[in-house]
Structures are given as C-alpha cells and as structure tokens.
Amino acid sequence: MMTDSNxxxxxxxxxxxxxxxxxxxCNEGINFAIAVEDGVKCSLVIFxxxxxxxxxxxxxxxxxxxxxxxxxxxxxxQDSRYxxxxxxxxxxxxxxxxxxxxxxxxxGQAVEDAKVRAAVDFEEYDWEGDKPLRIPFYEAVMYSLHxxxxxxxxxxxxxxxxxxxxxxxxxxxxxxxxxxxxxxxxAYEFDEIIPRQDNRMEYKKFDSDRHYAINYWGxxxxxxxxxxxxxxxxNNCVVAFKDMVKALHKNKIExxxxxxxxxxxNQNMIIDCIRYWVExxxxxxxxxxxxxAPLTAIASLPRLSHTKIMAEHFEFDKIxxxxxxxxxxxxxxxxxxxxxxxxxxxxGDEEQLEHIAYRMRRNPKQCGxxxxxxxxxxxxxxxxxxYNAKHNEENGENNRDGSNYNxxxxxxxxxxxxxxxxxxxxxxxxxxALLMLLLSQGVPSILSGDEIANSQKGNNNPYCQxxxxxxxxxxxxxxxxxxxxxxxxxxxxxxxxxxxxxxxELKIMDYLSCGYPDLSYHGEKxxxxxxxxxxRQIGVMYCGQYAKTSKGKExxxxxxxxxxxxxxxxxxxxxxxxxxxxxxxxxxSKNTEDExxxxxxxxxxxxxxxxxxVGK
Numbered sequence: 001m002m003t004d005s006n007x008x009x010x011x012x013x014x015x016x017x018x019x020x021x022x023x024x025x026c027n028e029g030i031n032f033a034i035a036v037e038d039g040v041k042c043s044l045v046i047f048x049x050x051x052x053x054x055x056x057x058x059x060x061x062x063x064x065x066x067x068x069x070x071x072x073x074x075x076x077x078q079d080s081r082y083x084x085x086x087x088x089x090x091x092x093x094x095x096x097x098x099x100x101x102x103x104x105x106x107x108g109q110a111v112e113d114a115k116v117r118a119a120v121d122f123e124e125y126d127w128e129g130d131k132p133l134r135i136p137f138y139e140a141v142m143y144s145l146h147x148x149x150x151x152x153x154x155x156x157x158x159x160x161x162x163x164x165x166x167x168x169x170x171x172x173x174x175x176x177x178x179x180x181x182x183x184x185x186x187a188y189e190f191d192e193i194i195p196r197q198d199n200r201m202e203y204k205k206f207d208s209d210r211h212y213a214i215n216y217w218g219x220x221x222x223x224x225x226x227x228x229x230x231x232x233x234x235n236n237c238v239v240a241f242k243d244m245v246k247a248l249h250k251n252k253i254e255x256x257x258x259x260x261x262x263x264x265x266n267q268n269m270i271i272d273c274i275r276y277w278v279e280x281x282x283x284x285x286x287x288x289x290x291x292x293a294p295l296t297a298i299a300s301l302p303r304l305s306h307t308k309i310m311a312e313h314f315e316f317d318k319i320x321x322x323x324x325x326x327x328x329x330x331x332x333x334x335x336x337x338x339x340x341x342x343x344x345x346x347x348g349d350e351e352q353l354e355h356i357a358y359r360m361r362r363n364p365k366q367c368g369x370x371x372x373x374x375x376x377x378x379x380x381x382x383x384x385x386x387y388n389a390k391h392n393e394e395n396g397e398n399n400r401d402g403s404n405y406n407x408x409x410x411x412x413x414x415x416x417x418x419x420x421x422x423x424x425x426x427x428x429x430x431x432x433a434l435l436m437l438l439l440s441q442g443v444p445s446i447l448s449g450d451e452i453a454n455s456q457k458g459n460n461n462p463y464c465q466x467x468x469x470x471x472x473x474x475x476x477x478x479x480x481x482x483x484x485x486x487x488x489x490x491x492x493x494x495x496x497x498x499x500x501x502x503x504x505e506l507k508i509m510d511y512l513s514c515g516y517p518d519l520s521y522h523g524e525k526x527x528x529x530x531x532x533x534x535x536r537q538i539g540v541m542y543c544g545q546y547a548k549t550s551k552g553k554e555x556x557x558x559x560x561x562x563x564x565x566x567x568x569x570x571x572x573x574x575x576x577x578x579x580x581x582x583x584x585x586x587x588x589s590k591n592t593e594d595e596x597x598x599x600x601x602x603x604x605x606x607x608x609x610x611x612x613x614v615g616k
Contacts, residue, residue: 016071022097137368391458402461
C-alpha cells in the first residue's frame with residue numbers, strides 16, 4: 001500500500017477506523033477516512049507542509065472498504081501539521097471534511113485542482129476559558145454582515161481589510177452601536193470563482209486564460225468544515241477565526257454562522273459539520289437553509305440544545321413532543337414574513353394593520369423569531385426608500401436576476417437626488433423602519449450598513465459584485481451620523497425597557513388585575529383600535545407593570561403611535577395611573593430630538609411618522 005519516499009521507514013500504515021470521516025488524531029497516530037462510491041479507485045497522498053513531493057501514498061484496495069468508507073491509520077508522523085489530498089480515479093479530490101484548505105489564500109484567484117490541498121493541524125489553541133455566551137433570544141440584537149464586504153471599502157480605515165481580523169478592528173464600533181450578536185454570511189471555504197460559459201449547460205475545465213466572475217456571497221457548495229482561507233489576514237485561517245470568536249465573546253457578542261447546503265448534500269455530513277463548528281470554534285449558533293438540512297435531527301441533538309439554530313421552519317411536535325416546550329429556547333424562525341409586512345406598512349399599503357400588529361408581538365413559546373426589514377437578499381434600507389425597481393444591470397443578466405417583489409417606494413424620485421424634501425422624507429422613512437424593527441418583540445436583525453444609510457445603487461442582488469456596490473461605504477458614518485445616533489439610541493432604549501423584548505409572548509390581557517393589559521391596541525380613540533383595511537395608523541401601548549428592569553423596578557408605560565398615512569392623524573391617549581404623565585421621547589418627524597415634552601389628552605402625529613411616549 002505504501003510508495004517509497006523520504007522518511008518512509010519511519011511511517012507505518014495500519015487499518016483505520018470508520019467511526020469518523022475526515023482526519024482525526026488518536027493515541028496511536030492520525031486516522032484518515034473518506035466515503036467513496038463503489039468502483040472508484042482511491043489513493044491518499046500526504047505531503048509535508050509546502051512541499052511538492054509526497055512523503056506517503058496509500059493506494060486503497062476494494063477489500064479495504066467498510067461500507068462506502070476507506071480508512072487508514074498512519075503512525076510515526078513527526079510533525080503536527082501536514083497537507084494531503086485524495087486521488088479518485090487518478091483525479092485530485094479535496095476531502096469534504098477538510099479542516100483547512102491550502103491554495104485558496106488569495107481571494108478571486110482561479111486555482112487548479114492539483115494546487116488545492118487539505119491541511120492537518122493538531123496544534124492546541126488556548127481558548128482562555130472561552131465558551132458560548134448563551135444570550136437568550138429576547139435579549140439579542142443581531143447584526144448581519146459579509147466578512148469581506150464589511151471592511152474592504154477604501155473608506156474603512158482598518159489595516160487588515162476584508163478579513164476576520166478586520167472585524168476585530170471594528171469591534172469598538174460594534175460595541176458602541178450596542179449589538180450583541182453578529183451573523184456571518186458564508187465564511188467557510190467556498191470557491192468564489194464562477195467560470196463564465198457561453199452555454200450554461202456546458203461544463204468546461206480550468207483554463208488560466210479564461211474569463212471568470214466572482215461569487216461574492218458564497219451561497220454554493222463548499223468545504224464546510226474549513227474557515228475561508230482568504231478571509232484570514234495571515235496564512236492560518238483556523239487561528240484567525242478562533243481569535244475572532246474569542247475576542248467577540250470577551251466583548252459579550254455572539255457569533256452566528258450561516259451555512260448554505262445544497263439539496264443533495266449528505267445529511268450526516270451536515271450534522272457532523274454543525275457539531276464540529278460548535279465544538280471546535282465555539283460558535284453560538286447557526287443559520288441554515290431549511291430545504292437541504294435535516295432540521296428535526298439537528299434540533300433534537302442533546303449536544304446542540306444550547307446552540308442557537310435558525311431556519312425558515314421547524315416541526316416542533318417532532319422535536320419536543322406534542323404540547324411540550326423547551327426551558328431554553330434555542331430554535332428560531334428566520335424568514336421574510338416580518339420583512340414583507342413591515343415594508344408594506346412602511347410604504348402605506350392598505351390592509352396591513354393586522355399583519356404588522358401580529359409581526360410586532362410575535363414571540364411564541366417554542367422558538368424565537370428573527371425580524372428584519374432588509375437583508376443581503378434584496379434592497380438594503382437606503383435603497384428600499386430610494387428605488388421603486390431593482391437596478392441589477394451591472395450583474396450582466398439584463399436585470400433579470402433578483403426579486404421583483406421589493407415592496408419599496410422611492411419617495412418621489414428614482415435613485416440619488418439632492419432635492420431636500422425627498423432626502424428628508426427618505427431619512428424619516430429609514431428612522432421609521434429602524435424604530436419599527438427595534439421596538440418589535442422578536443430578535444431584531446440589522447443589515448450591516450443600514451445604520452449609516454449605505455446604498456448598493458439599487459442593486460438588490462449583488463451576489464457577483466466584489467466592489468463598491470456591495471462593500472460597506474463607511475463615509476456614511478459621518479454623512480448620516482444622525483441615523484447612526486438614532487439607531488444607537490433605539491438599541492439602548494430597547495435594552496432599558498424589558499417590556500419591549502419580553503421573555504414570552506404578550507397576552508393582550510390584564511392577567512395581573514392591575515387595570516391594564518400587558519399589550520393593548522388603540523385607534524384615534526383610546527381603547528378602540530380600528531383595523532379597517534383603509535387605515536394606516538395605530539396606537540400600541542405596553543404596560544410596564546408586567547416587566548421588571550435590571551434594577552428590579554417596574555418598567556414604564558410605553559405608547560407608540562404609528563402613522564404611515566400621508567396625512568396627519570390625532571390620537572387620544574389612554575389615561576395613566578395617578579401621578580404618571582405621558583412624555584414624548586421620540587418623534588421620527590423631528591430632525592433633532594426635542595427635550596421630553598409632556599402630553600396630556602391627545603397627540604398629533606405627522607404624516608409618515610412614529611411617536612414614542614413614556615408614562616412615568
């Protein structure tokens with residue numbers, strides 16, 4: 001089985017174990033295991049780090065296979081780090097369980113298969129006692145970002161642009177913003193090179209002279225066990241990723257990894273992958289696509305019962321049993337439901353009050369709910385209020401790609417404008433959207449850049465735009481400082497008022513017999529909500545007696561008057577208990593926040609505006 005090479009006399013080849021695929025270390029040596037289809041010749045080739053010459057080749061025989069697995073145990077390997085590849089029918093094949101990929105350290109560079117290898121590295125990492133944070137969903141504020149795009153723009157004054165290390169250079173910004181959960185778009189190893197083909201059905205082999213496009217997002221099949229090498233500033237993406245997680249945890253920020261699995265992906269591999277990232281990298285949770293992953297099996301694993309698992313849907317009866325609920329909610333629904341209803345309400349569509357009221361209070365017993373009004377897959381917030389239609393011409397698909405259902409409104413002019421009235425209206429609509437999102441009961445997810453009015457020039461599908469279109473333009477930090485400060489204030493306000501992010505779903509009942517339900521809806525008359533299809537205004541009151549602050553005191557009464565109509569509306573305010581008065585805290589129609597103004601019986605709310613009052 002062994003071909004002569006340097007140090008051959010020292011190396012010994014023994015029967016391996018099929019218990020775990022990939023490479024594992026045991027007392028006797030290093031075990032290699034791979035699943036291969038019947039009738040395919042398989043060889044394992046091992047190299048010293050950086051060497052072109054193999055130090056060992058193992059040619060497997062069909063009789064060596066157990067089930068579909070070839071395995072071998074190599075003893076007397078002296079170093080802790082090696083490179084290896086497999087040959088299937090004499091063609092290079094990268095181990096699907098590779099923990100690190102060598103050869104793809106440079107982003108956007110087309111590389112021959114023969115130059116890409118897996119790496120074995122068993123050096124211990126000092127976690128310094130780190131462990132996942134286990135922040136409950138009702139206390140989480142998510143921030144979704146693309147590792148490369150977050151710091152690549154020339155306006156981003158970091159040294160290690162486009163990397164895991166670059167995120168850490170922006171850590172002071174994230175802390176000041178107030179978020180405590182970061183979601184990373186695919187940050188595992190994927191091939192970002194897309195061969196441009198004259199015929200989409202035609203397969204073409206690697207050609208160094210051929211024109212290639214970039215898969216900037218990474219929603220494609222990948223080497224799911226390895227961090228993306230080109231997202232590390234140095235040559236060790238494993239250490240870079242662990243350093244990032246450890247530093248974020250020290251600053252009380254969770255790390256959520258997004259995975260895109262193709263529908264024909266091996267189900268056991270998906271489970272192995274998620275367990276591996278949780279155990280090896282201490283990540284706090286995963287966001288996975290429901291159409292490919294075995295969600296019930298993943299959600300039922302005892303090892304993952306404290307790991308956040310986010311997907312479009314779950315079969316809760318199969319996971320927990322009929323009528324049963326978890327003590328620690330680790331599952332979360334993650335889909336566009338909130339986005340669609342919030343966008344339609346924001347632009348003033350008819351028949352939206354019942355929908356948005358449901359989305360704002362949704363917080364079921366069995367799971368968390370991720371709310372977002374903008375995501376990478378569609379318009380970001382600035383473009384949502386600046387474009388009626390997508391503008392994806394730069395993608396090279398004649399503007400046919402990307403969703404046509406954006407529920408956007410350009411406020412009067414398509415695209416960029418200097419007209420003061422439209423600029424101010426767009427700013428107000430952004431504030432309305434952020435307030436709606438951050439004062440809803442579920443987990444608010446902010447798309448990176450929305451807090452500084454970042455624009456993608458109307459492109460709602462920049463999957464191939466590795467440039468200024470998709471990169472976050474940090475000039476907005478100064479140009480739109482008012483929106484940034486408004487976002488910080490909202491996050492702070494949310495955290496200080498537990499009634500706005502309650503542990504369980506509010507009941508719309510006075511179950512404390514205190515004279516007020518925990519949540520109530522109001523029309524222009526107090527206590528008389530009007531959900532008619534033509535109405536675009538509603539009052540929402542939260543009773544602070546149902547929630548305790550961090551100091552153990554009752555929370556305040558909070559009344560939020562939403563007016564998405566294009567005319568002013570007047571709301572009659574509910575009476576408060578003795579000695580309490582309503583004070584205006586936030587008004588999105590004001591460019592600067594006024595001093596807290598006391599209001600007694602009624603309040604007028606300007607067109608397309610939201611007013612928040614606190615009773616104390």
